[in-house]
Amino acid sequence: MSIERKLARLREQSLVRSRRLVESPCGPEVRVAGKTLLAFASNDYLGLAADPALVAAAREGAALYGVGAGASHLVSGHYAAHHELEARLAAFVGLERALFFSSGYMANLGVITSLAGRDDAVFSDELNHASLIDGIRLSGAEKHIYPHLDLAALAAMLDACQRPGKLVVSDAVFGMDGDQANLPALLELCERHDAWLVVDDAHGFGIEGVDGRGSLSRFGIASKRVVYMGTLGKAAGVAGAFVAGPGQVVEWLLQSARSYIFTTGSPPLLAHALLTGIDLIEQGEERRRRLRQLIAQLRQGLNFRRWRLPESSTAIQPVIIGENSEALQVGAALLAAGLWVPVIRPPTVPAGTARLRISLSAAHTPAQVERLVSALMELE
Ligand SMILES: Cc1ncc(COP(=O)(O)O)c(C=O)c1O
Known part of the structure; x- marks a missing residue:
């Protein structure tokens, strides 16, 4: 056509x-x-996008680092502010290590294609965000879409699946509906079926849980099976995203996620501003x-x-x-x-x-x- x-x-x-x-x-x-x-249109849930403290931090970041990162992270575009932000984010959400991506879309493509390949199977809620869907398509893994929030259907699909590697993927807060996944029940299913659980908390980070630490904190979840994605352009008021989880998983992302490796690092001034953004969330x-x-x-x-x-x-x-x-x-x-x-x-x-x-x-x-x-x- x-x-x-x-x-x-x-x-x-x-x-x-x-x-x-x-x-x-x-x-x-x-x-x-x-x-x-x-x-009533933005995802600036805490009203931080134009907060004077964040604007001042961005100015300070520009004075410290200039405007552009100049290269991808693995070449010469990884700055002290990026590094400090990753440590701060990991500690804030209570996971071992975090990797800062330039957007949530890139983070989701990276995490799914790094954790699942052609021999594996991915299980995804039918209302998951487009970036998760695109990540699944790109991974080449066998794809199972379960009806929205239907854990019985998911359990049946997991039972029937013979693939050795399994990945369950869900938004924590669904972006167009505002309802929430039952993360403890999802985790239990993952434990029973030896699957990874990838949680996209784009709309929960900064809002849910103790001091805005996100949906894992809300449910008291601490598990080595969970790989967590939070975005930083919504409640955090700036831009970017991070993936956090066990140190080895994050190291694997750093080595293999093409949407991390083959793109210019986001401006370090944004990472510098985000350090203030996380403080504002914590005190929010x-x-x-x-x-x-x-x-x-x-x-x-x-x-x-x-x-x-x-x-x-x-x-x-x-x-x-x-x-x-x-x-x-x-x-x-x-x-x-x-x-x-x-x-x-x-x-x-x-x-x-x-x-x-x-x-x-x-x-x-x-x-x-x-x-x-x-x-x-x-x-x-
Ligand atoms: C659930 C969900 N995941 C991921 C993203 C992508 O995040 P970003 O806007 O940082 O690319 C969004 C929104 O844009 C979203 O709503």
Whole structure:
């Protein structure tokens, strides 16, 4: 099919995506095309992306290291700030060693392709993030997709599998639904079947667990079977990601993960800023408390007749509308009222479940959440 035809098909299916040009720092209120919008769109859950302490740390990092790393980590692009950040992250999440990647997408590609190959089998929740799916495809491993959160189905698949190497992969907090995996039960299955458990905590790191240490801390999990991935562009407010686990596993990633080896190191100034970001997370209990209150306020206020607000106790609150076209209309009506809530359509979510993805931040005020609630209740 020609590219022209492919683009026409996207238009016919209401699937064309576009980018909105933001002219101010990330925050509850952003300027877009000269107009101020109240945004429930970013993953800046703690409101750190434009925090003055982080901006100052980034400036300090630029003064110390310049702007670019100049090369990949294994050539000459590994700086003291990267190294210090890895040690800090490993200690923070309670694992032996950590490796800093330039993004969560790269980290997931790296971890799966390093731990699984053609002879192995990977078991993946059907709603896992695209980067995990792409990692599985790239690994060439046998692929088993289990229905969302269905551990009985996963157990049956593990029972039936003859492959020697097994890897179970799950988001800890699902990015488009806000619900959470039962990590202790997943770990138990992995122990029974001698499998690795890869946990993608992109939306849990900084929020869940003691002092924001993430979803392993929330469930009190400490196991040599767990390989943990946390991202640093969401609650941590900057960019990048890390994979943490047993020292030997992390050493193997360093030696074999192509998405780590064959890319320029991320600017060391970001790693320097992230050291402050982790401090802010650790001291961020008041921000997390405010976020929990806003989540409760939103859920109490939204009582839909036709649309659906699935169970979610996290900052990600999806409003399931159904058809792409209706979801787009609602998104446009909100925008006309000065509210920016992203409309998420297939293939990011399953067909027929187009939705608004409301994401809350500790930086929102109760009055701002009330404004969103009123607008949505009027529109339904
Ligand atoms: C669950 C999940 N994993 C991984 C990623 C990728 O992280 P990054 O944006 O740092 O590439 C994201 C979001 O982007 C995500 O939601």
